[in-house]
Amino acid sequence: MSWADDNDPGSRPQPAVLAAEAGRLAAGAERRVAAPASVVRQHLLRAIRDLAFDLRAEQLSLLEAVRGSKLGGVTLSATRVPVFLRVGLEADAAGTRVTVLLADRWVGKVGRNWGLTSVYVELFGSVLSAVDGVLGRLDPAAAAFAPWWRQTGPGDVAIMQNAAGIANRAGAVLSRHASRLLDGDAATPRRASVSRAGTETFTFETPQAVAEVPAELADGMLMVGTLVASRPDGMPPHLVAQVQSLVVRIEEHLAAVAGTVGSAPAARFTVDPADVPVVTFLHQQARIRGMLPVRTLRTCTTCRLEKVTNPDLERLQERTRRTRDLASSISAVVTPYVLAGRLVQLNGKGPSFACPRCQGMDADETVVTYCQRCGDRRAETALRTCPKCQFDFRSLLAGDRPWQPRATQPTGVAAPATAAAPGPAPEPALPPAPPAPTVAPSPPPPGAPRRVDPEAEQWPRPPGYAPG
Missing domain, CATH: 3.30.310.80 (Kinase associated domain 1, KA1)
Structure with a gap:
């Protein structure tokens, strides 16, 4: 080229x-x-x-x-x-x-x-x-x-x-x-973040319902969506496409409002009714992962050796190392040049990954967790049922309903009275007409099948879900 x-x-x-x-x-x-x-x-x-x-x-x-x-x-x-x-x-x-x-x-x-x-x-x-x-x-x-x-x-x-x-x-x-x-110093890859938008709550809106999600949980939903798009793990392709489309639109929304003043534009996001099952699925999976231990699985790209690490432990160890090195530098400093050299050494962490078998420094990373009942490691993207002990991860979210109907104007509240000019005298009232007889709707035949949306039925449902 x-x-x-x-x-x-x-x-x-x-x-x-x-x-x-x-x-x-x-x-x-x-x-x-x-x-x-x-x-x-x-x-x-x-x-x-x-x-x-x-x-x-x-x-x-x-x-x-x-x-x-x-x-x-x-x-x-x-x-x-x-x-x-x-x-x-x-x-x-x-x-x-x-x-x-x-x-x-x-x-x-x-x-x-x-x-x-x-x-x-x-x-x-x-x-x-x-x-x-x-x-x-x-x-x-x-x-x-x-x-x-x-x-x-x-x-x-x-x-x-x-x-x-x-x-x-x-x-x-x-x-x-x-x-x-x-x-230089390597930095953690930055993903689209609702928390950095300066809002505490992220609201998904439809014409009939709203779902208010804390900013940290909304970040978890984006992370789950990225995992689903990167590793579908047998999910139907059209469902994966729906997840990817929603996550991309949220990323574009956060990027568009990044330069605006205030958090109001970033706090509300309008979705189509067809996206409601997608938001529910991401909300469910993000909450499940928030209740389970989070680990990083690193697979060496050279010899395929797997290594599980704890991100919280790595951050704590790095903070302790920097604090110890800085304290020893200040106590033993003789000249400003020595101090500057010691501060530069704080950034020399070395590679973030080193394979103990082949000394490779490049690895593929993914997020894994562990089953609460049997302790088996679970690396699938969508957590449903543990294949080893049949523990249902969705049972952790009994009664979880992220969507709430929109608030309507309360009935029975009189509108404020306004002064009006006197009009002509009213005509005599006619006698009221007799009410029309009400007819109850006929129930469906006993054997009539219920209308089912085949696409909506493929999304995972929490335990106790009863189709309407």
């Missing part, structure tokens, strides 16, 4: 994309792949990890990641300069629409002024080639992809070209002795 000609309008991105990245070195591409969005997302996540990017946002419709650092940019190495990656996923009738955007993370035009244009062009090309390679394996029609677009200007500033070459040679030495400092 090659770069598009500047005169080719078909490969240019939308003007809003170019305006948002004005002054930056940027590149990207738009692809259409004949594959489900969930499959495309899984393969792109693996490619992003293989390219040594750190995930910052992991949603169904959006993946954001970063690599490198401003300090690492002094080496002029394509693997260390700061770069931002955004991948958008949109399902359509033909498959999935994928938009890829790469941009430098310098302030203003620092990247071009420092003579980094050629470095970023090399970086953009390598990342886009890797993405096209993944998409090409999913769709045989990948050869018809349009060329990449880029926004890099006329080139490096002339006075910086020689300086860039000298710095590049010196950077090779610097990178060997300062790799721990330049790699």
Whole structure:
């Protein structure tokens, strides 16, 4: 694949994309792949990890990641300069629409002024080639992809070209002795969050009913929806598509109101009546997982060894380590330079995963829990019944009803009286007509079948549910 000609309008991105990245070195591409969005997302996540990017946002419709650092940019190495990656996923009738955007993370035009244009062009090309390679394996029609677009200007500033070459040679030495400092600190992938929207309650609305959900529980519903879309585990495809559609719409709603003032826009979300079983299912599963222990199952991508970890224990151990190291640094500090060096070491946590069998540092992660009755590990996405002891997880939610009818205007309340001008005298009242006889509706025949919605009946129901 090659770069598009500047005169080719078909490969240019939308003007809003170019305006948002004005002054930056940027590149990207738009692809259409004949594959489900969930499959495309899984393969792109693996490619992003293989390219040594750190995930910052992991949603169904959006993946954001970063690599490198401003300090690492002094080496002029394509693997260390700061770069931002955004991948958008949109399902359509033909498959999935994928938009890829790469941009430098310098302030203003620092990247071009420092003579980094050629470095970023090399970086953009390598990342886009890797993405096209993944998409090409999913769709045989990948050869018809349009060329990449880029926004890099006329080139490096002339006075910086020689300086860039000298710095590049010196950077090779610097990178060997300062790799721990330049790699930066890995962060936890950020998902769409209702809690960060500044609201305590998230309300789902239909014309007839409302469901008020605490913000933390709403975040759990999004997490469950992401798990269902990523690992359907035998659920019917049309039900998985409903879950994915609802989660994507919620993510887009939270992204649209992120810049608004106040929490009122983010606190209410209108759904269709067909989405009521989906919201009920996600609410049920999120509450069940909130009552059970949460563990992370990490599977080594090299030897497939499984390791179960406790996220709460890892956070507690990391907090204790940082507190101990900082206390020892302050007590033994001699100069500010020694203190600065010790503070830098606090960020050197090392890899978040190391396989004890093959020493691999890359793993696939998923959420698991344990049965309360027999202690068996359960890794399925939708928790229903333990296959070992037949414990029904839904029995933990007896009487759970998230949906409530809308409040109506109370009857019998007189409207406030208003002063009115005197009108003409009323005519004599006629005698009331006799009431029409009321006829009770005829009951259905004993053998008549009840009307059943086949799609609604496939959703899991809590124990004691009686169809109306």
